[in-house]
Amino acid sequence: MNHFSKTVMITGGAGFIGSHVVRLFVNKYPSYLIVNADALTYAGNLENLKDIEHAPNYRFEKSDITNEKDIADLFSQYSFDAVIHLAAESHVDRSIIDPLAFVKTNVMGTAVLLNACRKFWKKDITNKLFYHVSTDEVYGSLGEEGFFTEETAYDPRSPYSASKAASDHFVMAYYHTYDLPVVISNCSNNYGSHHFPEKLIPLMINNIINNKPLPVYGKGENVRDWLWVEDHARAIDVIFHQGKTGEKYNIGGFNEWKNIDLVHLMCEIMDKKLNRSPGISAALITYVKDRAGHDLRYAIDAGKLTKELGWKPSLQFEEGLEKTIDWYLQNHNWVKHVTSGDYQNYYTEQYAKR
Numbered sequence: 594m595n596h597f598s599k600t601v602m603i604t605g606g607a608g609f610i611g612s613h614v615v616r617l618f619v620n621k622y623p624s625y626l627i628v629n630a631d632a633l634t635y636a637g638n639l640e641n642l643k644d645i646e647h648a649p650n651y652r653f654e655k656s657d658i659t660n661e662k663d664i665a666d667l668f669s670q671y672s673f674d675a676v677i678h679l680a681a682e683s684h685v686d687r688s689i690i691d692p693l694a695f696v697k698t699n700v701m702g703t704a705v706l707l708n709a710c711r712k713f714w715k716k717d718i719t720n721k722l723f724y725h726v727s728t729d730e731v732y733g734s735l736g737e738e739g740f741f742t743e744e745t746a747y748d749p750r751s752p753y754s755a756s757k758a759a760s761d762h763f764v765m766a767y768y769h770t771y772d773l774p775v776v777i778s779n780c781s782n783n784y785g786s787h788h789f790p791e792k793l794i795p796l797m798i799n800n801i802i803n804n805k806p807l808p809v810y811g812k813g814e815n816v817r818d819w820l821w822v823e824d825h826a827r828a829i830d831v832i833f834h835q836g837k838t839g840e841k842y843n844i845g846g847f848n849e850w851k852n853i854d855l856v857h858l859m860c861e862i863m864d865k866k867l868n869r870s871p872g873i874s875a876a877l878i879t880y881v882k883d884r885a886g887h888d889l890r891y892a893i894d895a896g897k898l899t900k901e902l903g904w905k906p907s908l909q910f911e912e913g914l915e916k917t918i919d920w921y922l923q924n925h926n927w928v929k930h931v932t933s934g935d936y937q938n939y940y941t942e943q944y945a946k947r
C-alpha cells in the first residue's frame with residue numbers, strides 16, 4: 594500500500610505523446626502515483642521528462658511490454674489501478690521495412706498488458722481501467738469527402754495500422770470475454786515539441802534548418818488532420834476520468850492539410866525565423882517516390898467527444914506550428930541527441946533509394 598489515491602501505469606511515457614501525457618498527469622494529479630513503463634527504444638528519451646523526473650509522484654521503470662515477467666513484476670510491485678497504454682512502434686515507414694517488429698510490440702505487447710490486468714484485477718475489478726491509445730489509421734483511407742466516426746468499419750492498410758487495429762480488437766475482446774474495464778481513443782496526426790524527426794513535421798523543420806532536401810512523397814496531395822499534442826493529452830485526461838467503459842472516442846484537430854500546402858507553410862514561417870529571403874526554404878522541396886500503400890486522406894469526426902465530454906482543441910494550427918518550430922530552433926541539442934547513431938542509418942535506408 595502507498596499513500597497515493599491511485600497508481601497509474603503509463604506505457605511509452607518516454608515517447609512523443611506519452612511524455613506529454615505523463616507531464617500532464619504528474620503535474621495535475623499530485624495525489625496519483627504515475628509509473629512510466631518504457632523500454633527506451635530509439636523513440637523513447639528520458640530527456641523528454643527532465644522537468645518532472647524528480648517529482649514525488651513520478652517513477653520511471655525501464656521495462657518491455659512484450660516481456661510477461663517484466664510486466665507481472667511491475668503489477669506485483671505497484672498494484673496498479675489503471676493503465677494508460679501508449680507504448681508502440683509508431684512510424685508507418687518503419688512498419689513497411691520491418692512489419693514483424695510492429696506485430697511484436699503493438700499486438701503482442703498489448704495482449705501481454707491486457708492479460709496482466711485480467712490476472713491481477715481478477716479479485717477486485719472496482720475502479721480499474723485499461724485505457725488504450727490508438728490511431729485513426731485503423732479506419733483506412735478516405736476519399737475527398739467524409740469523416741471517420743466511431744462507427745466506421747476498420748480497414749487498415751499498412752503493417753502499422755493493421756497492428757494497431759489488431760490491438761484494438763484484443764482490447765475489445767478482453768472487454769467482452771473477461772469484463773475487463775476498457776476504453777479506446779483513436780486520434781489523428783499529432784504535432785508539437787519532442788516529436789521524433791522521422792515524422793513529417795519535425796523532419797521538415799530539421800531539414801529546413803540544415804538546408805537539406807525536403808522529401809515530399811508522391812505529389813504531396815495526401816491529407817492529414819493535425820492536432821496539437823497537448824490537446825491530445827487533455828483529451829486523454831478527459832476520457833480517462835469521464836469516458837464510458839467499453840466505448841471508443843475519436844479525437845481530431847478539425848484541421849485538414851494537404852502535405853504540400855503544409856510544407857509550404859512551414860517554409861514560409863521558417864524563412865522569416867531564419868532571416869532567409871522568401872522562397873529559399875521552399876526551393877529545397879523535392880518530390881520523391883511515394884510511400885507504398887499511401888493512405889490518401891484521414892479526417893476525424895470528433896463530435897462524440899465534444900458533445901458527450903466537452904473536449905475541443907484549444908490551439909489554432911498556425912499558432913501551434915509556430916510554437917513547434919520555435920521549440921525545435923531552441924532545442925538543437927535534443928535534436929542532435931535523438932538523430933545521432935541509429936537514426937542516420939534509418940535516414941539513409943529510407944531516403945537514399947527514393
Ligand code: NAD
Pocket residue numbers: 604605606607608609610611630631632633634635636637638656657658659678679680681682683684698702726727728729757779780781782783784789
Ligand atoms: P513514439 O514512437 O514517439 O513513442 C513510443 C514509445 O513507446 C517510446 O518511448 C518507446 O520507447 C516506447 N516503446 C516502444 N516499444 C516498447 C516496448 N516493447 N515496451 C515498452 N515501451 C516501448 O510514439 P507516439 O507518436 O508518441 O505514439 C504514442 C501512441 O499514440 C502510439 O500507440 C501510437 O500508435 C498512438 N498515436 C500516435 C499518433 C501520432 O500522431 N504520433 C496519433 C494517434 C495515435
Ligand code: DAU
Pocket residue numbers: 683684685686727728729730780781782783791792793794796808809810813815816817852884891
Ligand atoms: O493518423 C495518426 C498517425 O499519424 C499515427 O497513428 C502515427 O503514429 C503517426 O506516425 C502518423 O502517421 P502518418 O503516416 O500520417 O505520419 P507521417 O508524419 O509519417 O506522415 C505524414 C504525411 O506526410 C503522410 O502522408 C506521409 C507524408 N510524408 C512523410 C514523411 C516522413 C512525406 O511526404 N515525406 C516524409 O518524409
